[in-house]
Structure formats: structure tokens, C-alpha cells
Amino acid sequence: MNTMNTDVIIIGAGPTGLSLACQCIRYGIDFVVIEKNATVTPYSKAIGVQARTLEIYDQIGLAQPAIEKGTIATRVRLIEGGEVRGEMNLGNFGKDLSQYPYMLMFEQSRNEELLYDFVRGHGRDVSWNTELENFSQDATGVTAQVKLPSGESQTIRGKFLVGCDGASSPVRHGLGLTFAGSTWERLFYVADARVDWDFPHDALHVCLAKDVFVAFFPMPGEDRYRVVGTFPESKNEEQGEVLYEEIEREIKEQAKLNLELSDVRWFSLYKVHSRRVNKFSEGRCFLAGDSAHIHSPAGAQGMNTGIQDAYNLAWKLALVVKGQAGLELLDTYNEERVANAQRLLESTDRMFEFAAGSNWLMSFIRTTIFPPVAGFVSSLESVSKRMFPLISQIGINYRKGKLSEHTDDESDDVKAGDRLPYFVVDGQSIFDKLKEPKFHVLLFSNSDRSGACEEFASELADLVDCHVIPITDRVKEIFEREDDFSVFLRPDNYIAFMSSDITPLMVEEYLKTRVNHG
DSSP: OOOOEEEEEOOOSSHHHHHHHHHHHTTTOOEEEEOOOSSSSSSOOOEEHHHHHHHHHHHOOOOHHHHHHHHEEEEEEEEEETEEEEEETTTTTTTTTOOSSSSOOOHHHHHHHHHHHHHHHOOOBBTOOOOOEEEEEEESSSEEEOOOOTTTTTEEEEEEEEEEEOTTTHHHHHHHHEEEEEEEEEEEEEEEEEEESOOSSSSSEEEESOOOEEEEEEOOSEEEEEEEEEEEGTTTTOOSSSOOHHHHHHHHHHSOOOOOEEEEEEEEEEEEEEEEESSEEEEEEEEOOOOOOOOOSSTSSSHHHHHHHHHHHHHHHHHHTSSSSSSSGGGHHHHHHHHHHHHHHHHHHHHHHHOOOHHHHEEEHIIIIHHHHHHHHHHHHHHHHHHHHHHSTTTTTTSSOOOOOOOTTSSSSOOOTOOOOOEEEEEGGGGGGOSSSSEEEEEEOSSHHHHHHHHHHHHHHHTTEEEEEEOOHHHHHHHHHSEEEEEEETTTSBEEESSOOHHHHHHHHHHHHHOOOO
């Protein structure tokens, strides 16, 4: 059988692998997706889609379809002892911080369907029922042997390979990378079911107890919820299979509510792991998503982080494949995403300890102090401005990375390495102007700067687009600037550098020194 040649070999067609495929389509580079399963997952699995993911989806026209098919989590009710003790309004939690100031309940299976439809809509597909047998790499590329549905082997030769193949990742094992971390002893359950009770289907309900917790996430469909909870520590060591009836009994006992569960479409037991790789790449091979990091479900971070891994890597792979950047650019993927994974594990572990830990002090705060004050605290603008960027992932930054060029023109709050802050221009999100898969120059001025943009177009049109943006009161507030200034953005809309003026020469120097653009 002839060798198949491509730019990027993607192993795994979960949310991370499919997102990478979508970005490869966007950037115009060739790819092959290998997946051992027969189709996208039928299970709901991860459920929360964060604002940053919706911003990424928006660039390829998928944000609105996701919102229409999902459920916006507008509020959280905190229940203790069978009674509502507090409520947090989250429908506009990230007001002025993102075009999507909320979390969307949209399960993993439907995210995969959405991404897969995009892939097929662009004339591409996934090689289902196909399994990676082995792979090797040399100075010019990666060779993968895969087993086809027929049982035959095929050779695929790619410039790069990306393992998006889950927590047990054969690619990670093949690269010999470590996956250090810990496992929580507490046993967890998850179920997708209809819940009949007295509460409206408009909120995430969290039942807080001394030793356990159970949460009900609203899902599309009449009275349907994702139910997640912990067993008491006394049950951790019990052997044998736990039947669904025992889970249902546990839910009723913990919630202390008059409820009935029915039409259970999926349930599972698991232990929570908190682990990450020592590095995200080895030569021309990369890891993304669960193959590189797994963590607690606290804050709905996992699936979203994998999608961002793919988003970070795609533009760098595209520039290198097209010969517009040197191989060294790919080192920044490891640099930026390892640091992010480390921060992520620390923050999700802290959130998880608060929600499900058995420490007596945490238990007391969780059940007694937190519920009655939560609504008030969450309504404070100072709190939402700190919490929303953390949970929504818009606050992830690469300030210490090689691609961030710091200047004296930065404000106290906005610096190179930050995601471009959200603001509105002529009634539309600034990100509506930034959908081209290129670097972006933003010239902030209330004067006519079209001539400057024409200069960029004549010299760097293949790599850079240019926009003149008026200096509104909101712009002054964000950037702490009143005079003309400019921002140079990476293709993923992170700030490369800011300056009182940006010329094609400055941009060319940045591309030459930071991106290794010849």
C-alpha cells in the first residue's frame, strides 16, 4: 500500500483533535485524523463550554450554533440540609469582559458533533476505526503505521504528529514522557437523567454537605440534568460494581430533597486524577488535551483547555508548514502550555478541595458560611472581574513567554502576552474584525490612519492585516491611553507588543527575532 503524505497527523478525534482539524482547515494546511473509535462519543462527558472557547468557535462560525443548542447557566442555587441557602446570578457574570459573559452547558458529545460537521462541511473526514500501531520521527518528519478497519496496515508520513489521544495516550507513552501527579481517593459518580423536583430548570443546583457534595447541571431537554457527586469516604474501599440504584439512593440521601430520577441515559463511576506531562513536545511530535493534562472537573476546565491547546498550536504549525516561520517557533507551544497546565492543576485542585474536600474547616465554610454570602459576593464587580477571567479562561496569559515583547507603552493591567481585552467598536465586538487567520495590527486613533494600513498591506499582506480603531472612552479605560497607540496581535489574538507607534519595520523586526520569519 502506498504511503500517504500530509502536513499534520492528528491522533484522536475527541474535542481537541477535532478542534485542531478545524484550525488546520482555517489555516489551509493538510491533515489526517486517526481515531480508533467508530464515531464521535455518544456520551455527554464534559459539559461546560467557557467564554474563551466560544470566542474560538466564533472565528469559524460555530459559537451561535453551540449557544442555540446548549443551555446558558444563568444562576447557581446553593442547597444545604434540603433548603436553598443562597443563590448566585451568573447570567451576566462576565459583563464587559467577553461577548459571552457566561458558561454554556453544552455536552462534549454535541461539541464533537458540531466540530465534526465543520470538518465534513469542508470536504474532509476522520479515519474512524483506525488505530495507531507505532510511529517514529527523523529530522524531516514523522512516520506513523496505522491499522485500517480492514485489518491492513498503512504508512502515513507527516511533517508533524499531534497526540490528542486521551489520558492513556499511546503517543505520550511512545515519546517516553512522564505523567506525574496524584489521584483523589474519593469515588465519584456522574449520571445524565431526568430530575423531577420543585426547582425550575434554570440553574445549576449545588447541594453542599459535611462529607459529600452533589451538583445538578441543567441540560437541553425537559427537566434533564447532569448529576455529579461524591460518595462518602467510607465507601471508597468497597469492592465490586456499584449499581445505578445505589447512586440514586446516594443522591436522594445527600440532597435531602424530594426528587425522582428517571430516564438515565448514561452513568459512570470514576476517581479524579490530577496529572500533567513534563513537556508538551518531543521533536516533531506534540501532545494536546487529556494526553498532556488531566484534572478535577471543578470549574469545567478540561475540554476547554484541550481546545485551547489546539488553538495555540495550530497557528504555529501553519506558519512553519508554509515556510513563514522557523522550527524554533514550535518551542513556544511547550513553553506556553506547560506553564498554563501547571497553573490549571493548582487552581482546579483548590476549587475541588473546597467543593468536595473532607477537611473539617473547609467543610464548615462550605456548608455554613459560604451559601448565605455567595450571592452578595458574586454580585460585587471586583469579585466578578477576578473570578470570571479565571473560570472562563480569558485570563490565561503568556506574559513571561518568548513571544511577548514588553515595552514602556504597556498599562498596569494590559500587557504583552495577554488576550486582547474585549470591547465594542461601532456596536460590534472587536473580535468580529479579527477572524482572518493572520497577525493583526490595531491602530488606535481618531485621525485618518488608513495610509498606515495601506503600507502594511503592501509590505506584509500575506501575514498581517490592519485595522484603524477609534479611541473611545472604553478604549481609554482599558489601555490607560488617550493619545494614538498601536497593538500588534498574534493570530490567536494574544498581544505580541504595544507601542506609541507601529510601523511595518517594527513588525518585520518582531517577526524576524521572535517568530524566526526569514
